[in-house]
Every structure is written in structure tokens, then in C-alpha cells.
Amino acid sequence: MTRFMDVHRGLKGITAEQLKAAHQADQEIEGDEGVHFERAWADPDSGIVYCLSEAPSADAVQRVHDRAGHPADEIHPLPLVV
């Protein structure tokens, strides 16, 4: 398992409710891909959303996001943490 940060752009005006619903949609199906989405953060002004996950691969992260209806624009493995 590897830690990943994925980035979504273009979500200006996203609300707390929308972020929560999107995160729940991911979590409902994440087990199918062996992914766990730990946390998500959003900035409604710039429209950027970051999601932190543990997953077997970036492709697995994207498959969950795709099926939930919100594909990521970038996915970065993060082997180093402090």
C-alpha cells in the first residue's frame, strides 16, 4: 500500500455538503479496489480539492474516483512523510 495525494480542479463554489457527499461516494466503493480515502480538503474560492488515500496504485485511486463521478486531475504517490 502506498500513500497518494490526488488533486481535483475546477470545483469553484464547492460546499461542505458537496465535499462530504463526494467523499462518502468514494468510501462506499473504495473497498472494491483496496483503496482507503482518509481525508479530503477543499478551497471553494480556487476550486481545488485534495484527497489523501492509501491504495495499491494510482490507477486504483482513479478507478474509484471515476466510478464515483469525479475523476482526479493529478495523482501523486507520496512515499515520504514527516
Next chain:
Amino acid sequence: MTRFMDVHRGLKGITAEQLKAAHQADQEIEGDEGVHFERAWADPDSGIVYCLSEAPSADAVQRVHDRAGHPADEIHPLPLVV
């Protein structure tokens, strides 16, 4: 206090020791600006580093990173979290 994610690029090959040293350099002076850096993640292959902080402003985050010798390329407030 607001949560911020800042992004550093161009750090290909960054090591665990370099990430730790950079994070410690921030933490040694963060109190001067009322900032707290909570966590940092890095991908040596793409050279991207993410730092999560609580701070009074994006400018305060950047002043700490500037003084520590590693200005951020982007700083995003993250008022929403799930």
C-alpha cells in the same frame, strides 16, 4: 486560524532526511508567525512536496518558508475538510 496546503515543485530526488530537515527548519521559526506546520509529504520521482499547516494567513506561511530557504510555489486555504 485557517488550514493551508502549500505546494513545492522541482524537488526531484528529495530524500527522507532532506524532507525532515526542511520540516524541522520550518518548525523552529513557525512560532514567530503564529504558524504550525502539521505534516509534509513528498514524491521524489515528480519532485512535489505538500505541506499542511494552520496559520493566520497565506503570507504568514510563505514568510516562514521563505526564511527557511524553501518558498512555496502555491498556497491554498482549505476551509472545508472531511
